Amino acid sequence: MDSETLTRTHIEIIPGEGIEPDTGDAPPVFGRCPVCGKPLRPRDKRTGAPAAPKPGTGYESRARCSGCGTILVYLGGGRWRPLEEGDLTDDDRFADRLGLD
């Protein structure tokens, strides 16, 4: 269990190329960032295991691209789109003001 995954509020996404050593067990890629094109490797918020979020669940469907920092919304089927203002709830805006991300 990775303690980092327990404290982060967004799914950590690791860029797919050029950073990690080839361990032979790289997690699968779940599509690419529509903004910068980096392969995305979302992880389950609870287990830290590589897993795509469930589409259509608001906050639970989001992840941040570690390449360009864009918050993305998972659409399913390996497709993502950047988070839009209309996606945010009052709770999200409150968290933003506090800098909680």
Ligand SMILES: [Zn+2]
């Ligand atoms: Zn990106």
